[in-house]
Amino acid sequence: MIKAKNLVKKFGDFIAVDNVNLNIKSGEIYGFLGPNGAGKTTTIRMLTGTLKPTSGEIEILGMDMKKNEIKIKANIGVVPDEPKMYENLKGSEFIEFIMNIYEVDKDESKKRLDEICEAFEIDYLDSFIGDYSHGMKQKLMVASVLMRKPKVIFLDEPTVGLDAKSAKILKMLLEKYSKEGATIFLTTHILEIAEKMCDRIGIISSGKLIAEGTLEELKALSKTSEKQSLEDLFLELTGAGELDDIIKEL
Amino acid sequence: MKNKIWLILKYSYQNKIRPKKKKDGTYKKSSPLNALIAYLVPAVIFGASLSPILYMMFKDLNIPFSQFGIDLPWSMLDVVFSMWFLLMGFMFFINYSPAIVANLYESDMTQILLSMPLKRSDIYISSAIDSLVMAGLPLGMMIPVFVIYAIIAKTNIFFSILAGLGYILILLLISNLGGVLFSKFLTKTSAKRMTMIMYFISIFLYVGITNIIPRIMENASPAQVAESLKKLSSLLLNYAWPHTWVILTMKGNFLALTMLLSVIIILGYIVFTISNSLELTVSRKKGKKKNYEIKFKTSRFPAIKKDFKLLFRDSQTFFLILYPVFLPLIFVFTSSGSDVMSFVFIMIASIYAAMLSIFSISYEGKIWPMPKLFPISMGNMIFSKIMLPILIFSIEYIAIALLSFIFGKATWVIFVMIIPVITLIVYSSVLGVSMYLKNPKRDLSQKNIIKGKEVMYLEGVIMGFSFGIFIPGNLYILSFENPQLKSKFIDFLFDSKLLYHLVGGFLPIFLLILIIYLTGKEINKVKERMLKWE
Numbered sequence: 001m002i003k004a005k006n007l008v009k010k011f012g013d014f015i016a017v018d019n020v021n022l023n024i025k026s027g028e029i030y031g032f033l034g035p036n037g038a039g040k041t042t043t044i045r046m047l048t049g050t051l052k053p054t055s056g057e058i059e060i061l062g063m064d065m066k067k068n069e070i071k072i073k074a075n076i077g078v079v080p081d082e083p084k085m086y087e088n089l090k091g092s093e094f095i096e097f098i099m100n101i102y103e104v105d106k107d108e109s110k111k112r113l114d115e116i117c118e119a120f121e122i123d124y125l126d127s128f129i130g131d132y133s134h135g136m137k138q139k140l141m142v143a144s145v146l147m148r149k150p151k152v153i154f155l156d157e158p159t160v161g162l163d164a165k166s167a168k169i170l171k172m173l174l175e176k177y178s179k180e181g182a183t184i185f186l187t188t189h190i191l192e193i194a195e196k197m198c199d200r201i202g203i204i205s206s207g208k209l210i211a212e213g214t215l216e217e218l219k220a221l222s223k224t225s226e227k228q229s230l231e232d233l234f235l236e237l238t239g240a241g242e243l244d245d246i247i248k249e250l
Numbered sequence: 251m252k253n254k255i256w257l258i259l260k261y262s263y264q265n266k267i268r269p270k271k272k273k274d275g276t277y278k279k280s281s282p283l284n285a286l287i288a289y290l291v292p293a294v295i296f297g298a299s300l301s302p303i304l305y306m307m308f309k310d311l312n313i314p315f316s317q318f319g320i321d322l323p324w325s326m327l328d329v330v331f332s333m334w335f336l337l338m339g340f341m342f343f344i345n346y347s348p349a350i351v352a353n354l355y356e357s358d359m360t361q362i363l364l365s366m367p368l369k370r371s372d373i374y375i376s377s378a379i380d381s382l383v384m385a386g387l388p389l390g391m392m393i394p395v396f397v398i399y400a401i402i403a404k405t406n407i408f409f410s411i412l413a414g415l416g417y418i419l420i421l422l423l424i425s426n427l428g429g430v431l432f433s434k435f436l437t438k439t440s441a442k443r444m445t446m447i448m449y450f451i452s453i454f455l456y457v458g459i460t461n462i463i464p465r466i467m468e469n470a471s472p473a474q475v476a477e478s479l480k481k482l483s484s485l486l487l488n489y490a491w492p493h494t495w496v497i498l499t500m501k502g503n504f505l506a507l508t509m510l511l512s513v514i515i516i517l518g519y520i521v522f523t524i525s526n527s528l529e530l531t532v533s534r535k536k537g538k539k540k541n542y543e544i545k546f547k548t549s550r551f552p553a554i555k556k557d558f559k560l561l562f563r564d565s566q567t568f569f570l571i572l573y574p575v576f577l578p579l580i581f582v583f584t585s586s587g588s589d590v591m592s593f594v595f596i597m598i599a600s601i602y603a604a605m606l607s608i609f610s611i612s613y614e615g616k617i618w619p620m621p622k623l624f625p626i627s628m629g630n631m632i633f634s635k636i637m638l639p640i641l642i643f644s645i646e647y648i649a650i651a652l653l654s655f656i657f658g659k660a661t662w663v664i665f666v667m668i669i670p671v672i673t674l675i676v677y678s679s680v681l682g683v684s685m686y687l688k689n690p691k692r693d694l695s696q697k698n699i700i701k702g703k704e705v706m707y708l709e710g711v712i713m714g715f716s717f718g719i720f721i722p723g724n725l726y727i728l729s730f731e732n733p734q735l736k737s738k739f740i741d742f743l744f745d746s747k748l749l750y751h752l753v754g755g756f757l758p759i760f761l762l763i764l765i766i767y768l769t770g771k772e773i774n775k776v777k778e779r780m781l782k783w784e
Contacts (some may be wrong), residue, residue: 052784073625086560095546097552102625126544230743
């Protein structure tokens with residue numbers, strides 16, 4: 001479903017993503033972890049066609065990104081890290097725009113939208129987006145993606161700005177969709193989400209995919225023999241192990 | 251308290267300035283005063299242009315009503331100026347009150363300031379002062395009106411200054427009370443929109459009044475004017491109006507001065523008290539419709555539909571759409587030279603077409619990279635940005651041409667000009683998009699999306715083409731039917747018939763061909779640049 005081969009992105013001399021390879025199967029929830037500036041968002045942007053890779057190949061739903069960019073975009077859903085939307089449109093107008101631009105079945109999407117709105121308590125579609133809070137925008141963004149029920153869903157920090165109930169609903173919905181065959185690719189800083197939800201986890205640091213596998217497989221990579229949490233493992237792998245010294249200094 | 255208000259204001263204005271990048275990559279520090287000056291310049295220009303018009307219009311009107319046998323203590327001047335004071339007071343109120351709501355009640359900074367050790371009144375006062383720039387136009391107009399009235403009525407300088415300051419203060423306080431009231435039912439988006447729309451209504455009112463009133467007054471004798479204005483005096487100079495107290499104070503009336511000061515003190519106390527207990531947040535209002543009631547329509551051109559909505563809902567672009575129609579219409583209905591209309595229209599619309607396409611594409615820039623996720627090509631997305639201004643201004647021109655042909659005195663020449671008008675608008679719209687895409691990662695937090703240099707380039711090129719095509723072109727075509735005009739045109743061109751044909755006939759056609767060529771070139775640049783926008 002999602003394949004990346006030798007993916008590289010350079011900004012001038014800076015290598016943001018360095019030779020990343022991914023192979024994510026249908027129905028899989030893949031967690032993409034990494035510290036700030038590790039290259040998570042850059043990777044997602046390349047996989048979703050908003051950024052052109054310097055080199056490497058991307059294949060989504062069996063289609064080559066270079067040849068079928070528009071077709072791929074029509075079949076995937078993306079929840080970006082920041083819910084940016086046209087502030088002078090009403091929520092309902094944004095949804096209508098999304099329905100028309102993706103050419104989805106209106107009745108089916110509307111039915112699903114109503115259910116999602118009820119679950120996320122979205123009762124503000126008749127107001128202008130400019131009047132929404134960050135959380136309200138995030139919920140609208142999630143709804144606009146999930147109502148289409150795309151085959152591949154990319155989510156960049158999807159729970160930021162969501163209240164506990166909405167975050168829980170989102171997690172449950174993603175699990176449901178993955179069981180129905182959708183592929184989920186998500187980045188998160190909340191390691192508990194990755195630990196509980198993801199079938200496989202990839203850890204990126206300084207642009208390089210430094211570890212990948214199931215939670216058990218990742219734990220096996222640890223140099224220490226102790227039983228570790230994903231958090232400990234993540235900190236060990238990304239070289240942030242000297243935290244005690246830093247805290248003492250402060 | 252003073253220092254804290256100044257500190258908040260200083261950084262608020264600093265935030266309004268786009269820092270200039272130096273060659274070494276560092277940023278040049280600009281004074282917050284520059285931002286303030288930039289906001290007040292239009293007001294000063296409007297104010298300065300108003301003074302001579304007002305003086306010339308009303309210099310002979312300081313005639314007491316008693317001279318016409320009317321038993322009222324006013325002069326004609328008082329009636330006329332009471333109208334101006336009322337108009338400007340109203341304009342000030344409709345501009346300033348929603349500006350306070352937009353600036354204060356829903357500003358992100360307000361929430362941060364509230365978490366700091368500051369009094370609510372400090373935050374309120376600094377924000378109210380900050381919002382004053384939005385009401386700069388009526389304020390800029392008010393000062394020369396006071397001065398002109400004082401000069402013509404020969405009032406006492408001390409009382410005039412006192413009355414002028416008093417009127418501004420009273421308007422400030424009433425507007426602040428209005429702001430508090432508006433905050434109860436206006437949302438952030440509607441307050442912002444209302445502020446800008448009111449600002450533009452003020453411009454329309456100003457341009458309209460300064461163009462229409464002189465023509466009405468031109469042929470009326472002082473007695474006729476007095477008779478018609480007498481009926482209004484009981485309404486306009488009612489003692490309940492603050493401007494009536496102002497006029498009386500300027501004439502040295504102590505009772506009116508006491509009234510003015512008392513109301514200022516009472517209103518000041520109310521505003522200060524309320525400002526210290528304000529929540530400084532507007533409750534978010536839910537939509538009127540329930541979600542299940544919302545019907546979604548199918549559209550074959552969703553991108554165009556969306557762009558159309560955004561252009562008409564943004565108050566700045568709404569102004570750009572309306573203004574090119576507004577000014578020529580004044581020409582159509584007030585002047586005999588309706589053929590000038592096409593020139594007036596194209597001078598404004600050609601620049602605005604570029605601005606409109608720039609604004610339209612900036613909506614995508616503001617939510618970037620979201621638009622790149624949509625399953626439409628960049629070409630289709632950009633096409634909509636170029637097409638809409640062309641469509642809007644072409645329809646406007648054709649509508650005005652028809653109106654001025656039917657109601658004005660325009661000749662068939664106005665229809666001949668349709669082709670060059672649309673050609674120039676197409677070029678302008680493409681040029682705007684091309685210019686934006688040259689550097690798509692712009693600072694979109696400020697209102698001026700394009701830099702001063704880019705504005706100069708845009709205006710220079712487009713105005714150059716407008717002058718080169720429409721002045722000689724119009725004169726050349728009109729000269730076929732008007733031998734007098736033809737001989738004057740030839741005289742102007744060193745009595746050369748060759749130059750007459752070259753400048754009048756060849757130059758506009760050559761420039762039109764050049765524009766078509768340059769449009770093609772810019773389209774190629776757009777194609778190249780849009781692919782690089784990531």
